[in-house]
Amino acid sequence: MHAVILAGGKGIRLRPYTTALPKPLVPIGDQHAILEIVLRQLASAGFTSCTIAVGHLGQIIRAYVGSGERWGLRVDYATEESPLGTMGPLLTMTDRLPESFLVMNGDILTDLDYADVLRRHRDSGAALTIATYARKVRIDFGVLTTDAGKVVGFAEKPSMDYRVSMGVYGLSRDTLAGYTPGLPLGFDELVLDLLKTENPPHAYEFDGYWLDIGRPDDYDRANAEFTTQKSLLLKGA
Numbered sequence: 001m002h003a004v005i006l007a008g009g010k011g012i013r014l015r016p017y018t019t020a021l022p023k024p025l026v027p028i029g030d031q032h033a034i035l036e037i038v039l040r041q042l043a044s045a046g047f048t049s050c051t052i053a054v055g056h057l058g059q060i061i062r063a064y065v066g067s068g069e070r071w072g073l074r075v076d077y078a079t080e081e082s083p084l085g086t087m088g089p090l091l092t093m094t095d096r097l098p099e100s101f102l103v104m105n106g107d108i109l110t111d112l113d114y115a116d117v118l119r120r121h122r123d124s125g126a127a128l129t130i131a132t133y134a135r136k137v138r139i140d141f142g143v144l145t146t147d148a149g150k151v152v153g154f155a156e157k158p159s160m161d162y163r164v165s166m167g168v169y170g171l172s173r174d175t176l177a178g179y180t181p182g183l184p185l186g187f188d189e190l191v192l193d194l195l196k197t198e199n200p201p202h203a204y205e206f207d208g209y210w211l212d213i214g215r216p217d218d219y220d221r222a223n224a225e226f227t228t229q230k231s232l233l234l235k236g237a
Contacts, residue, residue: 001047001118002098005038007106008055008080008089022057024106025064026219029226034213035065035106037233042102043072044235045115051096052106053089055080086187090176097173105167109222110210111232112168117204121170126202127194129170132163133210163203166210209233 007024024035042050050073054061058079068075078093090103102118112131121129138159145153165187175194179185194201209232213219226233 001045001102001115002049002051003042003047003102003104003114004090004093004097005035005050005052005104005106006086006089007035007061008053008058008084022054022061023213025060026213028109028222029230033064034109034222035061036071037109038104038106039065039068039071039073039075040234042114045113047073047102047114049074049076051076051078051093053078053080053093055083083184084182085184085189087176087179087190088183088185090171091179091181091183091185094173094176094181099174100170100172103169103171105212107213108167108211109213109226109229109233110166110168110206111208111235112166112206112210114168117168118170120204121172121202124202125199126170127172127175127197127199128190128201129204130191130201131166131168131204131206133166133206135162135164136160137162163205166206167212170204 005024007022024038025033027033028037039050050068052061052065052075054077058077062077065075076096078089080089080092084091087103090097100118100122102114104114117129117131136159139157141157143155143158144151169187175190191201209229211218211222211225213222
């Protein structure tokens, strides 16, 4: 099984932590970087190879990860010379990708079964499988429903339930056919294009532990929770 880790972003929302370090290498706890945890999880799940798409401070990621041998993985790299969006880096490496593979952001902490996501994707025949997570969003205002200048409904600070993308996907190589290598391709563009076809994306619903480390408060939470979550995140690794 093969995984692609997207690690080329500048991590602007996580500054100042990412001023000198790429976001996937910010430390969690006393011993681990986010990317190390992800690589150990992939190896434990049975993945044997991995491509890391690097850009901003990519040389530091290369120096840290190397060949991946210490985690039992074969790691190679794809360099993003200019911003290509979420899915754009994949277009530069299609000649070395298997028919089906896992794609994930390099800045998430989760106990998601990566191998099961890929298996489910293969079995379904989907063009794209999106791991999803339940989120409740509280609106801090009174919400009005209006019609022709009249208020016809009211809810005081309602909560709304959504399923959001976890930043982990099962993808088929053929899904990328027709897109131009070297041009940006966002996840949103790919999903909207697939929704117009007869093979829309499938959802892999997950309700375990998931934390997207995008902002300083997310990073602080990750460090605060890591001691209690370590055995869950690194089980069998």
